[in-house]
Amino acid sequence: MSVLPRVGVHCCYYKRKEAIPVLDHADAKRSGLTNSDNVHWDHSVDNAGYYFHGASSCAEALDLMCQKHKDVTGKKVRVDNNVLFEHVLCLSEKHYSKLEKLNGKDKVKLATIKRLKQYAMAVKSELGVEVLGLDLHLDEGRYGPWKIIGLYAMCMLMFNL
Known part of the structure; x- marks a missing residue:
């Protein structure tokens, strides 16, 4: 099954406070405080996440990496350091929906996460960042004339060493 041939990428760095x-x-579980207008809550159950370092979220993984930095260097991460590197992959709704119809939702979600983990490891190797986790969002979009126009995206969050 071919997954992710049509993808757009947006990247940003954040200091701890902005992160x-x-x-x-x-967070794919949508259990936080953020209440975005483009989130369609009835579809949030379709989201998925994968987290590294034994964490249950990217926020927890960032805390673990900041503690590891302190343990190794003897110093806290500097306040002015861009600790979080966000890498958002915008997936083609048309292509993703087509894959779901051909292969089933669960199979496509698992294959997408598998490919995204491979992609994350390639980014880690290339840039020297520590991957915190992946959050696949299938619940975002806007209202079009007759239906919700989905914005399928994957947030890959990394600790900027």
């Missing part, structure tokens, strides 16, 4: 709402919004 908190980003981490909250990115």
Whole structure:
């Protein structure tokens, strides 16, 4: 099954204070405080996440990496350091929906997460960042004339060493 041939990418860095709402919004479980207008809550159950370092969220993984930094260097991460590197992949709704119809929702979601983990490891290798986790969002979009126009995206969040 071919997954992710049509993808757009958007990247940003954040200092710790600015990272908190980003981490909250990115959480696939949607259990935080962020209440975005483009989230369609009835579809949030379709979201999925995968987290590294034994964490249950990217926010927890960031805390673990900041503690690890302190343990290794003997110093806290500097306040002016861009600790979070967000890498948002916007997936083609048309292509993703077509794959779901051909292969089933669960199979496509698992294959997408598998490919995204491979992509995350390639980014880690290339840029020297520590991947915190992946959050696949299938609940975002806007209202069109007759239906919800989905914005399928994956947030890959990394600790900027």
